[in-house]
Amino acid sequence: MVRTEQLRRPTVAALRILGVAVFYCVGGWIGLQKEVLKVDGTALTPLWPSTGIALTALLLLGAGVWPGIALGTLVGFLPLGPVGGIEIAITVGNTLAPLTSLLLLRRVGFRVELDRLRDGVALVFLGGLAGMLVAATVPVATMWLRGVTLPDGFWTAWLVWWTGDAMGVLLVTPFLLLLCRLRWPPHFHRWAEVSALVITAVVITWLATMSAFTLFFLVFPVLIWAALRFHLAGSAPFALAVSLRAIWEAANPAGAFAHQTLVERMITLQAFNGSLALTSLLLTAIVTEQKNIHQKIEEACDELTEVVERLVPGQGARLRPRRQQAVEGSEGST
Structure with a gap:
């Protein structure tokens, strides 16, 4: 052995x-x-x-x-x-x-x-x-x-x-x-939102990269949507896909990269890619961290309710509605 x-x-x-x-x-x-x-x-x-x-x-x-x-x-x-x-x-x-x-x-x-x-x-x-x-x-x-x-x-x-x-x-x-x-989304409504996000991302990315004007900023609202709703599972694939599309246009060059020198194309492209990656990672990390904090608050409230219930039988049930309102209020504020 x-x-x-x-x-x-x-x-x-x-x-x-x-x-x-x-x-x-x-x-x-x-x-x-x-x-x-x-x-x-x-x-x-x-x-x-x-x-x-x-x-x-x-x-x-x-x-x-x-x-x-x-x-x-x-x-x-x-x-x-x-x-x-x-x-x-x-x-x-x-x-x-x-x-x-x-x-x-x-x-x-x-x-x-x-x-x-x-x-x-x-x-x-x-x-x-x-x-x-x-x-x-x-x-x-x-x-x-x-x-x-x-x-x-x-x-x-x-x-x-x-x-x-x-x-x-x-x-x-x-x-x-x-x-x-x-992990795949377990519910149908999540799949529907994923489909809507993908379609919107494709359209916006095409408009942002194919236009002769510098419209790269159009992708950031979609990136925020992906990060807020799906966290890293939404923001990471979106950022990578948009970056690949921008690289394709810069290498040809076409769209907003037309008539630019190599240095100008690289500065424009990498400034966009860097902003995209930075926004994706930091926004996702903030949203995920807040979600984890909410979960820890809920767990602490549950433990406190159990302690109160053991010390004063019947009082723990009275605390649950208040706890639920507090948690919902904190989630609504974010």
Whole structure:
């Protein structure tokens, strides 16, 4: 029995690492479908899903699966030719960045449920913006030191790389964390509201991205609706879908991105994506945190009612209507 357990642990660890590598490669393939800049054969995109996949894997499976990130990065280079110094630098950056994000998030007590405001803030500023500095700086600096010509300059390449990796964390990681604990709506009226939300989201997103005018702000009322009514289950998929649509238009370019330079498109796109992700995460965290507070208040009231009932029989029942009114009043005020 002990020997079987000893054999099982390395096997499970190896399968996890292999699985992370496979999903990382798939995320990289998806990200390369809409590249906006190519540097020495390396494509840069405004959204790199693999960083979100990598951080999610580290959060759920532990830091021990980091070889899967490195393996997935190296395997992605094989169809492009031999692996050299630049490819090694990219692999190092892609591996160290999510590990850095993991350490920063653990430092502040991050919870994968994203049910507190501090969790949303931590994922945005520590997991996304701070951690992904490593992913951009290591490879771009290596290219610059080796004399590789960087189209539109060093800082443009660095900015595209950093924001693309950061958006992968801010948009993909919440969506994947949601999938791990997603529950389908139990009632028909919830399905009806989901259908109405989806239809509205499709129409508004099309109008916001296809119009020659800058109408991106139109999506935020729908995002607020999704967050208030469905929490992360509504806001995370909506934010990811709208971002993908905006990236599609920016890569073509079309709609509001027409007649813009690369730098202008990237600033417009990533400012929109960043605002979308920030609003989605923080609003969802606030709503979920308030809901949890209401539940704790109800539980405390129930416990207090039981204590009163044991001490003074018959008085606990008289407290229940007042408790119900207090809870309903607090919910109505929010």
